[in-house]
Amino acid sequence: MRIAIVGASGAVGQEFLRILEQRALPIDELLLFGSERSAGRTYRFRGRELTVKLLQHNDDFRGVDFALVSAGAGTSREFAGTITRHGTVMIDNSSAFRMDEEVPLVVPEVNAADAKNAPRRIIANPNCTTIQMVVALQAIERLSHIRRAHVATYQSASGAGAAAMDELTAQHAALAGGAEPPVSKFAFQLAYNVIPHIDIFQDNDYTKEEMKMYHETRKIMHSDI
Numbered sequence: 001m002r003i004a005i006v007g008a009s010g011a012v013g014q015e016f017l018r019i020l021e022q023r024a025l026p027i028d029e030l031l032l033f034g035s036e037r038s039a040g041r042t043y044r045f046r047g048r049e050l051t052v053k054l055l056q057h058n059d060d061f062r063g064v065d066f067a068l069v070s071a072g073a074g075t076s077r078e079f080a081g082t083i084t085r086h087g088t089v090m091i092d093n094s095s096a097f098r099m100d101e102e103v104p105l106v107v108p109e110v111n112a113a114d115a116k117n118a119p120r121r122i123i124a125n126p127n128c129t130t131i132q133m134v135v136a137l138q139a140i141e142r143l144s145h146i147r148r149a150h151v152a153t154y155q156s157a158s159g160a161g162a163a164a165m166d167e168l169t170a171q172h173a174a175l176a177g178g179a180e181p182p183v184s185k186f187a188f189q190l191a192y193n194v195i196p197h198i199d200i201f202q203d204n205d206y207t208k209e210e211m212k213m214y215h216e217t218r219k220i221m222h223s224d225i
């Protein structure tokens with residue numbers, strides 16, 4: 001089996017690498033892709049050095065069975081055609097295709113069978129907060145239909161990617177040294193703080209992050225919850 005990771009240098013991409021290293025999947029070749037920022041960088045996988053290739057509109061995905069894509073919604077939208085053109089199944093971690101009617105949105109513990117109906121050869125996985133919630137909700141749903149869930153989430157810096165995690169570390173170091181902490185990835189200082197707001201507000205006064213949980217949960221559970 002040939003597998004590609006798109007966004008290998010990122011917070012999610014690095015987690016993909018760690019998990020693939022742990023599992024005994026029969027991987028004949030693993031290909032890593034990124035932008036010009038990480039192209040040429042090397043990572044170790046099963047005792048070998050792998051070099052990150054520049055993601056381009058070419059035939060690099062020919063012969064790749066599965067591409068694990070986690071490089072932001074814009075990149076997924078731009079490269080979906082290139083990635084799937086020769087038969088590769090694209091498993092997309094971004095929000096680009098989650099609500100597309102021709103793209104199944106899958107949490108294996110909840111609706112694995114939906115993955116079989118993927119006419120565009122794209123399978124989306126949901127927002128990280130939705131995933132863990134629906135695993136719990138689906139168990140209850142089997143016993144009794146859930147009409148409404150009240151949700152509060154407490155999300156870590158890692159949810160905003162590798163640069164956000166670095167910023168939190170830098171803020172702690174600056175504060176420990178009596179210096180002004182750097183603030184650029186978040187709207188406010190995150191160290192020793194909680195920011196009660198993720199993503200932009202929608203017309204209904206909920207944020208995009210909140211509405212993702214609402215829409216994605218209904219799609220995954222095939223429910224009017």
Ligand SMILES: NC(=O)c1ccc[n+]([C@@H]2O[C@H](COP(=O)([O-])OP(=O)(O)OC[C@H]3O[C@@H](n4cnc5c(N)ncnc54)[C@H](OP(=O)(O)O)[C@@H]3O)[C@@H](O)[C@H]2O)c1
Pocket residue numbers: 006007008009010011012013033034035036037038039055070071072073075093094095126127128158159160161162163
């Ligand atoms: N962090 C989470 O907990 C989480 C959870 C669920 C979903 N997601 C989603 O997963 C995606 C990645 O998140 P992340 O947290 O891993 O972000 P990240 O740490 O900022 O990493 C972004 C990755 O995307 C790559 N990339 C960006 N633009 C690219 C391009 N034009 N071509 C090729 N590669 C490109 C980057 O490569 P370079 O370094 O080469 O630029 C990097 O590897 C996002 O869509 C995010 O919403 C994240």
